[in-house]
Amino acid sequence: MLSLKNKTLLSAVLAGASVLFGASAQAAIPIEHWALPNGAKIYLAATNALPIVDVQIDFDAGSRRDPPAQAGLAGVTAGMVEKGIRASRRPAAGPPQSGTAPSGGSEDTSVLSLGAYDAAMDENALGEAWADLGANFDASAGSDRMSFSLRTLSQPALLDKAVRLASREIGEPAFPEDVWKREREQLNASIREANTKPATIAGRAFSQAAYGTHPYGQDTTEATLAQIDVATMRQRYEQLILPCRAKLSIVGAVTRAQAEAIATTLLSRLPMATEPGGCTALPPVPQVAALAAAKDERLPFDSAQAHVWIGQPGYPRSDPDHFALTLGNYVLGGGGFVSRLTEEVREKRGLAYSVYSSFSPGLHAGAFRIGFQTRPDQAAEAVKVAREVLAKFVAEGPTAVELKAAKDNLIGGFPLLLDSNRKLLGNVSNIAWNDLPLDYLDTWTARMNAVTAADIKAAFARKLQPERMVTVVVGGKP
Template identity: 60%
Template sequence: MNTIKKIAAGAGFICASGLFYLNPAMAAIPVQHWTQASGAQVYLVPSPGIPMLDVQIDFDAGSRRDPAAQAGLAGLTANMASQGVRAAGSEPALDENALGEAWADLGASLSSSASADRMSFSLRTLTYPDLLGKATALAARQLGEPAFDDALWQRERQRVAAQLKEANTRPAAVAGRAFAAAVYGTHPYGYQLTEATLSRIGVADMRGMYGRLVLPCRATVSLVGAVDRAQADALVARLLSRLPGTACTPLPSLPPVAPLAQASDQHIAFDAAQAQVLIGQPGYPRADPDFFALLVGNNILGGGGFGSRLTSEVREKRGLSYSVYSAFGPGLHAGAFTIGLQTRPDQAAQAIQVAKDVLARFVADGPTAVELQAAKDNLEGGFALRIDSNRKLLDNVANIAWNHLPLDYLDHWPQQIEKVTRADIQAAFQRILQPEKMATVVVGENK
């Protein structure tokens, strides 16, 4: 075993745990922010307790930037960006296997993904000098020179097509597709990869999207680990050094998600032991000033597990479902508000009615004082678990960076929860939700 492999293997337990050294109950979380000459936005939390570093690089290149006829392009582009690098100068090309072996030799990793809003690259590496430089250089190659190999894409296209066909055999996937279309309509948040859009996507389209959107001036970079500001600044510059230095022009703005004009019901026949039920509407963007009131309120309604009102009414009192939940999905636009449950097909109509009644009462009357205190205790008591590892803390720092939140956002998170009142929740839910205009999707109901 070579020296690098020995170091990486010996420190493997550190990478697995990634514990953040700072006790959140004892001190503030020191988020630093600056802008590089390229325009890249950098956010850093030094964590010198263990020799490792987690980095997330975000670009406004999520599926909301997909052309409608090529829905799924962002996700497929992100996936192919991890499948090899092209030759550059004296450096040979690395196919997907060689690239994987190179990362394994370093005991590090670089993954890529796309959500509705972002295309993200996540680097994890040890910070020993003979490892960090090599990992940074390899990550810079992968970011700046993805192969987008056509032969590999043809194979991947077949695999993705098979996955789409398989998804059509699962009632939950069928329900999710129908629900997204009902809630978002023609907004890009509702775009979905299909066999038809897949057939229109080629490597030229991936290269075009990547070259237009994945630029240093569009990068938001979050770091948590054993580096100081000077090291982080140099590292970020090197990570982005192989991307085109093209000047950024403003990206076109996208319309807001339109509210639903009326209620809708879809009942999709499906031979399944359980009916899949989704009820909802557009919710709110992350920038909404009532974020904390909506967070606490949803914990009471259906996001707090067995202590939630939906669980009490649908599961505990009536035995209509093993689990039932509610959730908001805020993003740059209004993500969906969703109530979800599974139930016996012959009980679907009753379960839906109970869930809708619970929602309507909650929107009209808000929570009780007992429910509010229980939700605050739950959220505040679990706050430490949100930041108890480098990876979790990085997720929170990236959230601060992407949503332009105050640098001390995490320091005041428990106090923001404590400030929420019953009146705040009632007013926020009445402003955001219209129970009488929601979309309902049922897959597998007995009719």
């Protein structure tokens, strides 16, 4: 078996990751971009800092495309991808990626001998196979995208096997009905438990008040899970998970030719688009509607702390104000103990231990939020102070001293966002998903430095309306 040897090797490699990436993170790694004949788009950042390959494949198949009555469909579909693969209905996928055939024959006693590549595997066999390779594969779904990620050592035989196994999980998921029934019961139990917590109630109330019927406001419930079966999952998967809809981000010790072979194999077991010329455009998802008036929800809950959220829909990631809003939010409430909200709510008045603000831009206007916990009897005062801080910041913007401190912190910390394969993969996939310029990482510091206090003031005035926000307080007596 290879598992102990490969796990030990991978652990040793990762232990030295921060040291090896320390110097290279200072200079952005060039990103190459091209498309495969099947329409898939590849983004490659080749680096030999570590003998590791990380891959992320993104599809426009997140929860924003869930029918309201089946909210949660994207997430459970992604989860079920990892619960087993059916017997292959086609030949094993493509040639080896590195030019070296996977080691098989009498000396290969692992789960992944060559003969296993087309056999059905349940979730236990899959787990053993990935452990045997010392590699990781994950499937997940967020509000916008469904993602598949692969991490493996770049050793040729291991890389070849990991890519071929990942291609089967992506292209031939079994969606076993008995496993879904078990998973649904576990999810229902988790939902029931979460519904006893004030944080869950506050988050749901905020999302529904801020987004209404938009998919960003949908909530997974026992009722919506009851409307989902494996046939629905298969149908959704076959419609949305197609090679022509894929964006692949690849980081690590591979050449462009190897990256193209990896991408080709990973997608080789998916059905090709049947439409002439490739994939047809997916139906548009409605844009988020602006709030017409303030909404104030006070929900009683027997808890020691009241949970407070204040906010509204913010902005999509494509908005040109992104840099100004990111920098301004650091001053307002994103900078931890050096933010205005912390100074006014925590330091001066002791109304909360921590308070923050954040933007969550997506394909649509992701939420702007101010969040904190406070004693129920202090909630009204804390909300008043937080609103006043926000209104003043939107009206006046940051001071010169605040702006410089924010720039020093964010720009000084930027190399830490690139100091590992996984962090670099996150940045490359962000560029791919949001169609950002390939030199985005190279120009990030200059663009952040170019933001002025006037830019921040203008951007916040365009995006936020303090007088028309949602306020949710969960806690206290009726």
